[in-house]
Amino acid sequence: MLRIYNTLTGKKEPFEPLVPKTARMYVCGVTVYDYCHIGHARSALVFDVIRRYLEHSGYCVAFVKNFTDVDDKIIKRANEQGVSCDQITAKFIQAYHDDMGRLGVRPASIEPKATEHMADIIELTGRLITKGLAYQVDGDVYFDVAQYPEYGRLSKRRLEDLQAGARVDVDERKRHPMDFALWKSAKPGEPAWPSPWGQGRPGWHIECSAMSIRHLGEMFDIHGGGMDLIFPHHENEIAQSCGATGKEFARYWIHNGFVQINKEKMSKSLGNFFTIREIFEKSEWSEEVTGEILRYFLLSTHYHGPLDFSDQALSEAKNTLNGLYDLLVTRLAEPEQNSTADRELDGAIEKCKLAFQTAMDDDFNTPGALAAFQGLKTDINKMLSQGLSTEARQIARQAFRTIGNVFGLFQLDRWQFNPTSRIATSEKVPVLESLSVGVGESATVLKSERFSDTEIETRIAERIEAKRRKDFKRADEIRAELHSFGIIIEDKPDGTSRWKR
RNA sequence: GGCGCCGUACCCAAGUGGUAAGGGAGCAGUCUGCAAAACUGCGAUGCGGCGGUUCGAACCCGCCCGGCGCCUCCA
Numbered sequence: 001m002l003r004i005y006n007t008l009t010g011k012k013e014p015f016e017p018l019v020p021k022t023a024r025m026y027v028c029g030v031t032v033y034d035y036c037h038i039g040h041a042r043s044a045l046v047f048d049v050i051r052r053y054l055e056h057s058g059y060c061v062a063f064v065k066n067f068t069d070v071d072d073k074i075i076k077r078a079n080e081q082g083v084s085c086d087q088i089t090a091k092f093i094q095a096y097h098d099d100m101g102r103l104g105v106r107p108a109s110i111e112p113k114a115t116e117h118m119a120d121i122i123e124l125t126g127r128l129i130t131k132g133l134a135y136q137v138d139g140d141v142y143f144d145v146a147q148y149p150e151y152g153r154l155s156k157r158r159l160e161d162l163q164a165g166a167r168v169d170v171d172e173r174k175r176h177p178m179d180f181a182l183w184k185s186a187k188p189g190e191p192a193w194p195s196p197w198g199q200g201r202p203g204w205h206i207e208c209s210a211m212s213i214r215h216l217g218e219m220f221d222i223h224g225g226g227m228d229l230i231f232p233h234h235e236n237e238i239a240q241s242c243g244a245t246g247k248e249f250a251r252y253w254i255h256n257g258f259v260q261i262n263k264e265k266m267s268k269s270l271g272n273f274f275t276i277r278e279i280f281e282k283s284e285w286s287e288e289v290t291g292e293i294l295r296y297f298l299l300s301t302h303y304h305g306p307l308d309f310s311d312q313a314l315s316e317a318k319n320t321l322n323g324l325y326d327l328l329v330t331r332l333a334e335p336e337q338n339s340t341a342d343r344e345l346d347g348a349i350e351k352c353k354l355a356f357q358t359a360m361d362d363d364f365n366t367p368g369a370l371a372a373f374q375g376l377k378t379d380i381n382k383m384l385s386q387g388l389s390t391e392a393r394q395i396a397r398q399a400f401r402t403i404g405n406v407f408g409l410f411q412l413d414r415w416q417f418n419p420t421s422r423i424a425t426s427e428k429v430p431v432l433e434s435l436s437v438g439v440g441e442s443a444t445v446l447k448s449e450r451f452s453d454t455e456i457e458t459r460i461a462e463r464i465e466a467k468r469r470k471d472f473k474r475a476d477e478i479r480a481e482l483h484s485f486g487i488i489i490e491d492k493p494d495g496t497s498r499w500k501r
Numbered sequence: 502g503g504c505g506c507c508g509u510a511c512c513c514a515a516g517u518g519g520u521a522a523g524g525g526a527g528c529a530g531u532c533u534g535c536a537a538a539a540c541u542g543c544g545a546u547g548c549g550g551c552g553g554u555u556c557g558a559a560c561c562c563g564c565c566c567g568g569c570g571c572c573u574c575c576a
Contacts, residue, residue, distance in 0.1 A: 012517095030576075043576035073574070152504095155571080161503040162572060204574085226576030227506090233575090256576070257506085263568065267575070300524080301514070306507075306569075316513060316525045323524090326538070355522095359515085367515050371523035381539055472534055479536075490537050498538090 002057065002361045004222075005304060007230060007253040008154055012363055015252065017221045023059040025051065025222035026212040026250065028229055029111070031068040032092035033077045035275040036099050038294075038309055039259040039266050043226050045295060046256045046303040046364075048105045050224070052406045053360050064215045065108035066208060067093055069115050070201050075190055085191050089113075099276040102291050104408035110215050114207035118193045121202045121210040124244055125182045125195075133243040137173040139185025139198040145178045148239045154253060155231035180236055182206045205236040212250070213241065223250030227257055256303045263308060274309065285318070289416045293317050295408055299366040324400075325415035327377055330500050331384055332397045338387030345383060345392050349399045352376035356403055366407070373404065417500050418486040451485055460489065460497050467495075 002015040017023050027047045030040055044065075051063045069089040078085045097107070114121070125141055128134035133147050145151045145159060152158055162178055181203035186192030192199040202210075212220065218241070225234065234253065241249040258265050261272040283290040297317040301307045352372050359368030380388070380396050388396070404410030451459075459478050466474040479489045487501045 028576080031574090037576085039576050041576085046576090071574095155504075157504055157572075228571070228575050231504090231571065232573090258570075258576075260569085263507095265570065265575090269575095304506095305514095308513085312525090313513070319526085320524055323538095331539085365515070367513095367524090368522075371515070374523055378540085385540070467534080470534075476535075488537070490539095491533070491535095492538095493532075 023054045024062045024216045024220035026064045028225035029065045032089045033074045037273040063108045064110045112211045127244045141183035142179040209241040218245040222252045224254040227255045257306045332393040335390045339389035340387035341383035342392040348379040
């Protein structure tokens with residue numbers, strides 16, 4: 001039984017969708033005016049994994065993730081660069097897909113844009129005016145928070161506690177300082193759409209109410225986003241949606257914690273943020289390996305808590321994955337006749353599945369679920385020493401692929417083990433360090449690429465022959481030479497050797 | 502000022518009343534010509550501190566210390 005921590009109630013609750021075996025979820029995506037940072041990556045990955053786990057658990061999932069493509073920041077960015085808002089949003093929507101694709105985040109079922117839902121936004125705004133929950137001033141329309149008694153339910157705030165105006169100038173035209181814009185009249189040069197209140201554009205929150213209702217209905221199951229959206233964004237969404245429909249709107253509210261740098265929130269004002277593409281560009285590993293490292297790292301902490309980003313954390317994730325991938329792509333790929341331990345394999349896989357499911361059912365406990373993979377790794381390594389047939393090895397490999405797919409992990413056929421596989425003249429620079437000092441274009445070449453597989457096999461054959469002659473000096477020379485090119489030799493008990501790089 | 506979160510071994514990190522998962526690093530052992538990998542073992546009598554409730558608390562309550570977030574745009 002899946003249980004989810006619901007921000008609305010502050011408790012873990014059994015997940016009971018409105019329609020059995022169907023999950024409808026809406027996640028606030030990004031405002032597209034800049035490249036995504038690692039914090040966006042966490043949010044996107046967390047909800048991608050939630051979506052995948054629901055599917056894995058047999059739910060039919062409708063997953064909507066929006067792009068907010070009309071906004072003050074977009075207008076500002078367009079003006080700065082002397083281009084149209086459309087050019088800005090098109091560029092960063094493409095960048096979003098590129099970056100998230102490299103992270104293995106699947107596109108949502110529907111990815112609506114605010115600009116394509118003006119009719120819905122205007123209709124919803126009109127409904128709120130009709131119901132007396134919104135009012136117009138000049139060409140603007142504001143939500144009237146005083147008319148909505150439940151305001152503050154999600155963020156656990158009372159209107160009188162909000163001290164509105166303490167940090168911003170209060171607009172004197174508003175009835176209550178916390179009233180927020182549903183519709184903004186257009187200033188010259190700004191993108192604008194016709195409405196009953198004149199030319200203008202939507203306020204920040206209304207587009208998510210309109211798009212979620214359009215694509216999922218007035219009531220649906222899960223609404224998610226980053227912690228920082230609880231107030232005011234989601235609070236306002238609830239006020240608008242429940243106010244307009246008189247219905248419950250989303251039932252389970254899920255919020256992910258922040259990525260931090262040295263225990264501080266990553267933010268542009270602190271200058272301590274890292275974009276996803278920077279991290280990929282500066283990584284010493286291949287793109288797919290880097291994606292795998294990032295996924296493992298981002299899932300190694302429960303989604304609700306803070307997560308500190310650091311080179312050490314990335315490095316630890318890499319070391320952990322080395323052990324898993326050594327099993328997956330090296331040891332399980334070796335042919336074997338001995339099948340002594342084959343009959344134990346099914347039990348170990350079932351144990352892993354159960355542990356994985358138990359962890360994930362408990363509010364998507366990804367660290368617990370990763371521990372389940374570790375358990376299977378240990379079990380299978382033990383079986384390998386007893387004897388696991390080629391067929392059983394394939395089944396074991398497939399188990400990792402199948403269960404791991406919920407996290408997008410363990411799908412790779414190759415792995416980079418050796419950190420020295422980059423050419424020696426290019427100093428290895430940790431990601432954060434390299435980003436902060438702005439190291440120039442790294443013209444690194446995979447040194448190990450200078451040896452083809454067959455060349456390596458030739459060297460290994462030569463080394464085995466040397467070992468047979470007890471010429472350990474020569475054998476060690478060959479091993480050292482290969483090692484300097486990032487190729488690791490491991491001798492097996494039967495006298496043969498395996499290699500990896 | 503209001504609301505909220507966090508503090509578990511060297512590092513990361515699960516665990517919300519029943520006697521501390523997992524990973525990384527380290528050390529030791531098995532194996533090995535050596536090495537690597539793998540496996541085995543070691544590692545918090547204690548979960549920021551002090552009280553309290555309880556047969557029993559990392560988990561509940563109170564106070565204190567330390568760190569952070571939101572209340573303005575923010576994943």
